[in-house]
Amino acid sequence: MKKIAIIGNPNCGKTTIFNELTGARQIIGNWPGVTVERKEGFLNFENQKIQVIDLPGIYSLSAKSDDEKVSLDFILNGGTDLFLNVIDASNIQRNLYLTTQLIEMNIPMIIVMNRHDIAINHNLEINTEEFSKHLKIPVIAINSHDKEDVYKLKKLISEHTEKPDTAAVKIDYPDEIENIISELEKALECGLDRCFENKRWAAIKLLEKDFYALSRSGFDQKEYDHFQKNIFAIEKLHKETTDIIIADYRFGFIKGLYEHAVKRKSDKRQRTEIIDKAALSGIFGLPIFLFIMYLVFKFTIDIGSSLISFFDIISAAIITKPLEMLSAFFSFPDIVQTILVSGVGVGIQSVMTFVPIIFCMFLSLSILEDSGYMARAAFVMDKFMQKIGLPGKSFVPMIVGFSCSVPAVMASRTLESRKDRIVTIFLIPLMSCGARLPVYALFAAVFFPENAALAVFSLYAVGILFAVLTGFLFKKAVYKNEVSHFVMELPVYNFPRPKHIFIHTWNRLKVFMLSAGKVILIGSVILAVLNSAGHDFSFNKDRKGDSLLTYIGKKTSVVLKPMGITEENWPATVAVFTGIFSKEAVIGTLNSLYSQIDEAEETSSIPEMIKSAFASIPEYFSQQSDDESSALFAAKAKFSNGKLSVYSYLLFILIYFPCIATLGAIVGEIGWKGAALSVTYLTMLAWAVSSLFYQLTAGHDIVFITASASIILLIITAFIAAGKILSGEKTNADGKNKKLS
Amino acid sequence: MLAEINFFDILVLEAFYMTKLSEAQIGKHKVVSIEGGASVKDKLLCQGVLPGKEIAVITRKNKGPCVIEVGLTKIIIGGGMAEKIMVE
Numbered sequence: 001m002k003k004i005a006i007i008g009n010p011n012c013g014k015t016t017i018f019n020e021l022t023g024a025r026q027i028i029g030n031w032p033g034v035t036v037e038r039k040e041g042f043l044n045f046e047n048q049k050i051q052v053i054d055l056p057g058i059y060s061l062s063a064k065s066d067d068e069k070v071s072l073d074f075i076l077n078g079g080t081d082l083f084l085n086v087i088d089a090s091n092i093q094r095n096l097y098l099t100t101q102l103i104e105m106n107i108p109m110i111i112v113m114n115r116h117d118i119a120i121n122h123n124l125e126i127n128t129e130e131f132s133k134h135l136k137i138p139v140i141a142i143n144s145h146d147k148e149d150v151y152k153l154k155k156l157i158s159e160h161t162e163k164p165d166t167a168a169v170k171i172d173y174p175d176e177i178e179n180i181i182s183e184l185e186k187a188l189e190c191g192l193d194r195c196f197e198n199k200r201w202a203a204i205k206l207l208e209k210d211f212y213a214l215s216r217s218g219f220d221q222k223e224y225d226h227f228q229k230n231i232f233a234i235e236k237l238h239k240e241t242t243d244i245i246i247a248d249y250r251f252g253f254i255k256g257l258y259e260h261a262v263k264r265k266s267d268k269r270q271r272t273e274i275i276d277k278a279a280l281s282g283i284f285g286l287p288i289f290l291f292i293m294y295l296v297f298k299f300t301i302d303i304g305s306s307l308i309s310f311f312d313i314i315s316a317a318i319i320t321k322p323l324e325m326l327s328a329f330f331s332f333p334d335i336v337q338t339i340l341v342s343g344v345g346v347g348i349q350s351v352m353t354f355v356p357i358i359f360c361m362f363l364s365l366s367i368l369e370d371s372g373y374m375a376r377a378a379f380v381m382d383k384f385m386q387k388i389g390l391p392g393k394s395f396v397p398m399i400v401g402f403s404c405s406v407p408a409v410m411a412s413r414t415l416e417s418r419k420d421r422i423v424t425i426f427l428i429p430l431m432s433c434g435a436r437l438p439v440y441a442l443f444a445a446v447f448f449p450e451n452a453a454l455a456v457f458s459l460y461a462v463g464i465l466f467a468v469l470t471g472f473l474f475k476k477a478v479y480k481n482e483v484s485h486f487v488m489e490l491p492v493y494n495f496p497r498p499k500h501i502f503i504h505t506w507n508r509l510k511v512f513m514l515s516a517g518k519v520i521l522i523g524s525v526i527l528a529v530l531n532s533a534g535h536d537f538s539f540n541k542d543r544k545g546d547s548l549l550t551y552i553g554k555k556t557s558v559v560l561k562p563m564g565i566t567e568e569n570w571p572a573t574v575a576v577f578t579g580i581f582s583k584e585a586v587i588g589t590l591n592s593l594y595s596q597i598d599e600a601e602e603t604s605s606i607p608e609m610i611k612s613a614f615a616s617i618p619e620y621f622s623q624q625s626d627d628e629s630s631a632l633f634a635a636k637a638k639f640s641n642g643k644l645s646v647y648s649y650l651l652f653i654l655i656y657f658p659c660i661a662t663l664g665a666i667v668g669e670i671g672w673k674g675a676a677l678s679v680t681y682l683t684m685l686a687w688a689v690s691s692l693f694y695q696l697t698a699g700h701d702i703v704f705i706t707a708s709a710s711i712i713l714l715i716i717t718a719f720i721a722a723g724k725i726l727s728g729e730k731t732n733a734d735g736k737n738k739k740l741s
Numbered sequence: 742m743l744a745e746i747n748f749f750d751i752l753v754l755e756a757f758y759m760t761k762l763s764e765a766q767i768g769k770h771k772v773v774s775i776e777g778g779a780s781v782k783d784k785l786l787c788q789g790v791l792p793g794k795e796i797a798v799i800t801r802k803n804k805g806p807c808v809i810e811v812g813l814t815k816i817i818i819g820g821g822m823a824e825k826i827m828v829e
Contacts, residue, residue, distance in 0.1 A: 059787035064780050093812060097787055209779075240792060247786045248793065255812075276815075280800045280808060379817045383805035386820050392806070486819035487784050490808060 002161040003051045003079060007071060007102065008086035009095050010057030010416060013114040016144045017086055018054040021154065031070045045154045050161060061101045063212035075105060081161045083109040089119035089126060089141055091489060093258055100171055100250045103135065104201045108164030110156060113141040118494055123265040130261035137165045145499050171253045176234045177245060180207065187223060207231065208243045272493045276376070285380045292373065293399050296364040300357060300403050301434065307356035309616035315352035317609035320345035338532045343525030350524060350582065351517040354406055354661060355509065361400060361407035362508045366501040369414065372491040388471025389479060391415065391486045394424040401431030405658055409665040410512055422670055423474045426678055429658040430467040432460050435583040439653055442587055447646045459654055466655065466685070477719040478726060512665065519664030527581055550574055562691035562704040563652060564645030572649060582659045648694035655686035681715065688712045762807060763823035769797050770828035777825035788816050796828070
């Protein structure tokens with residue numbers, strides 16, 4: 001079977017093209033030895049089946065990052081019949097830098113200029129024939145969302161995998177450099193490595209001072225010294241290092257080519273200049289950003305939340321209800337009914353309730369990205385976020401975290417570096433999400449009636465404070481040598497393309513439903529089983545009160561003792577467990593356990609449910625409050641030492657284990673290991689902070705104070721240790737590089 | 742007339758004054774050197790920021806990130822990176 005690979009800059013639309021070529025069935029894994037995602041699929045075109053590999057997005061082939069190394073190795077290992085070099089047509093010059101390096105490798109390739117629609121919109125006239133004539137390889141301009149364009153691309157690929165053209169243009173360097181190149185070519189004649197079949201490329205690579213190439217050159221000390229002497233002579237003559245001279249000439253080549261083949265009819269950048277005057281200004285930049293964030297928030301909360309009940313009832317009507325009727329009809333044993341109805345059914349239902357919020361969230365983020373504003377937001381927030389070692393862009397997921405942690409965790413995808421993604425994801429659960437607000441609000445109304453608003457506000461502030469501290473800890477202990485060096489192109493403003501945005505949003509929503517949905521389902525089955533099993537392991541699907549979950553809650557309430565939670569206040573512990581389901585469940589659980597009134601489940605037929613689903617949308621806008629707090633008044637007596645104990649309990653709820661939906665999203669983004677670390681960190685921190693708070697203000701128990709203080713110390717030590725391990729790996733790699741130079 | 746000479750003097754002075762990009766004035770500059778390690782240099786090379794290139798600082802925050810124009814594109818340079826670029 002023929003094999004092709006897609007290569008290009010980050011954010012050039014590579015993945016969209018890959019998806020269009022291969023359809024839904026893809027094999028996603030990792031490249032051996034590194035945490036770089038490897039995507040593979042198959043292109044079926046007129047009885048021809050071609051293997052397609054999506055290489056990571058890179059700016060150059062210098063093998064300095066894992067992404068670049070993986071791509072370089074892939075090319076050098078050979079066996080690929082054709083490379084698709086994807087270029088962002090709205091930013092050709094920068095994208096061609098990678099192309100010049102690919103051309104020098106003499107690989108079989110075609111150039112795909114993506115986002116042709118944007119280029120046209122910017123009044124750029126791209127002459128692909130001219131490009132093709134100069135580079136001697138096929139060049140095609142497409143819009144990856146256009147069916148016809150994709151067909152043309154597939155056809156071109158299928159023709160050229162059989163008889164591919166190899167780029168054979170020579171980029172000329174100044175004479176001194178050319179002299180060394182030919183000298184090096186001779187020296188490399190006896191090179192052992194397959195990668196040095198292309199001697200000219202290898203010689204240029206050496207002149208770029210690429211350690212990786214040097215390590216494979218097989219030079220002995222004498223040859224190496226000679227080579228260094230030559231480089232030194234040139235650098236003295238040009239007053240510039242050889243790697244920069246080479247980059248300079250490559251850009252010169254690109255400039256010549258660009259001026260030949262691209263015409264700018266009229267300049268649309270003026271509009272961008274005007275908007276940027278305001279959007280980037282020192283005075284208005286921040287207010288504009290905050291206003292836009294407010295709109296995103298408002299849109300997500302208002303439109304998204306108004307549809308939650310609709311999705312909840314609809315999915316109950318078409319999934320949970322039929323499952324319930326089915327299991328009743330066949331009279332399945334209770335355990336099967338529990339797993340099917342309360343586990344799978346309710347699990348799917350809870351995934352569905354996230355759909356409107358996540359959809360609205362991603363819709364607004366996609367609009368911000370496609371219009372080009374996101375890059376400005378990154379600039380506006382950069383200085384502030386630098387202080388906790390994150391790029392400005394990561395402010396957006398954090399803000400989103402105030403509405404719901406799930407889309408927030410997923411929004412961290414927009415960050416380029418893995419380190420930034422991990423840190424951001426660690427911080428997000430500390431932003432009090434919308435589901436935690438009712439918990440705070442009701443507790444505050446009951447226990448702190450005089451200053452309820454202040455109590456709620458202080459919890460939000462504590463969350464932010466710990467997020468900042470966690471960020472600091474990461475910056476100072478774990479990633480101390482890694483400054484977020486960010487360079488990002490500021491795209492020209494562009495009217496958002498509806499089709500593109502919807503496809504983008506839909507793809508992200510799909511990822512959520514598949515990856516996070518899986519975890520939510522597993523979690524909800526486990527909790528459903530615990531909830532209906534008795535502590536003697538008997539089963540009753542309608543069990544209330546004496547379930548295994550309650551039993552565990554009672555038995556483990558001792559853990560919450562340092563927060564002033566007494567053993568007779570076991571419902572508080574049970575609520576902590578149900579809070580893992582979803583945070584607002586804390587209130588529901590406490591209500592039903594304190595009042596021991598079982599909420600009467602409404603039984604209605606499917607058509608009625610669908611009717612009420614539609615009715616729920618206007619209802620959302622007309623009435624908002626509910627009266628769940630009544631039972632909480634009964635709890636007042638249960639919290640010994642009243643306010644302080646309640647506050648530390650709320651602190652615990654704020655920080656501890658995120659809900660399973662968030663956990664699902666975290667697993668989807670950074671894997672099980674990262675997710676496990678994150679929830680362990682949060683839960684330990686929650687316990688230590690809330691215990692310390694209660695013990696310092698009311699308990700004064702020296703044992704608990706020592707215990708919680710040592711947990712905080714333990715956390716800090718763990719961070720430092722992680723930093724040591726990471727920097728250990730780094731210095732090892734550096735050491736290897738040093739030895740070569 | 743006098744004012745014009747003064748203005749010219751300032752221009753001349755500015756042209757020979759080397760500074761970090763993170764402290765540079767708004768307006769045209771020429772990149773002199775990139776101080777950072779290989780990865781910083783490489784990231785900038787890919788964006789077309791290399792010594793000898795004319796760049797224009799569009800906006801800059803106090804000691805923070807800045808927006809510069811290179812060729813036809815505008816790019817953001819983060820605060821940490823801007824400190825490593827010397828311009829004149």
